[in-house]
Amino acid sequence: MESGSRDAYGRLSYRGLIAWPERLKREEPLFRRVLEAAPSRRVLDLGCGTGEHARFLASLGFEPTGVDASPSQVEAARLADPGGRYVQGSLTALPGLVEPGFGAALCVGNTLPHLTEADDLRRCFTGLASRLLPGGRFLLQTLNYDRILDRGERTFPVMVRPGEEGAETVFLRLMTPQPDGRITFTPATLRWRPGTGAPLELVSAEEIQLRGWRRAEVEALLQESGFEVREVLGTMTGESWSPASPDLVVLAQI
Template structure:
């Protein structure tokens, strides 16, 4: 993220995602992986507005959220004043949090915001320094092997209840590039059928991401001292294949 620029300041992810349904789907894998760590102290990397951190706290974990977006950290703190949320880059984990965590998760397509190989290396090395021996790491990103190979341009449109009789439309466009980078354009629209105009743009941003492939992620994890245990195709636990929706990696610090 550019210094001084919060590209997600106008996007309310708390209202754009069906969080209860998502967390219910993800709970079995979250429990299985994180309960296998040496401590119930966990890091939520790219915590956003704190939904995963609060969910994990309700399951008995001691969660610390880290995010580079001031607006998202502020939203997390407002929703959970007793929680712990740290503002900063995932490339500086060794400076942001103390060591001694038993596990970590990084989900929701956070990792592609680290666009350079050196940034991702520093993230993984910093995380390894904060985890106890045997500490577990659950990582989820979109399956960029599929996206880049197929030149995909968009995700399914999301429609959610809005305010004052309107509906909220979340549109996500992508422009893949030959060097593995992806121009991501999330847009929030207000839909009022019968009104004039029926569709209004509330906010839109353009964000430069890196479409990390499976081999790149696993190579850098191994170099940072992690052992890859599983590679899945979704947070519901299906095996990964080149056309899977997601790339989910379960690793442990050596």
């Protein structure tokens, strides 16, 4: 959700979508490998959401600053972490949001596709380059849209989590690929009460326009913005990238 548009994530319980302890345990070795080699322990968390990664990095001794365009996500992060630093604003305007001097940055999850134009992504990368120290590291992870677009995939796995009052919460995420590489993303939350007269109730649903960035496009824009691409992986646990990989993980340096 870009600055100035409606906050599409205000009604979606994204914090409950992810099993955070298990995810952070998987990601910790790569975080340490990238961030501990950075010229400073100050880290930008781009698209910080409700702040889980920022709080985890702080527990490892780093000094994170979270940035997110969604007012509701930033508010939730601040409530969960009153002593943390969270900034609300577009990733295309980083020079106006945070000062220079960071040793590293991360942008993980499905943040990058919310920048739907090449000029927007270029402004994000060039703005980030201006905020990093020489030798600064950048860890970028997104879904592998080479696989999604080439295969015409339409949905993510359905996720079920414990809910309230005997119900379960179902997270449904649908995708409609467009010919120009854009994707209409429809995340929905449902309340599931098996065995009742109305077993499935729609709690919320949104329609969000994304861009399915391919590996070649991401690498070209990073290099154009002053980054050197050092390594490309297919998962956050270190497997090599292939067109069938789950993720696109790019390790870059300024």
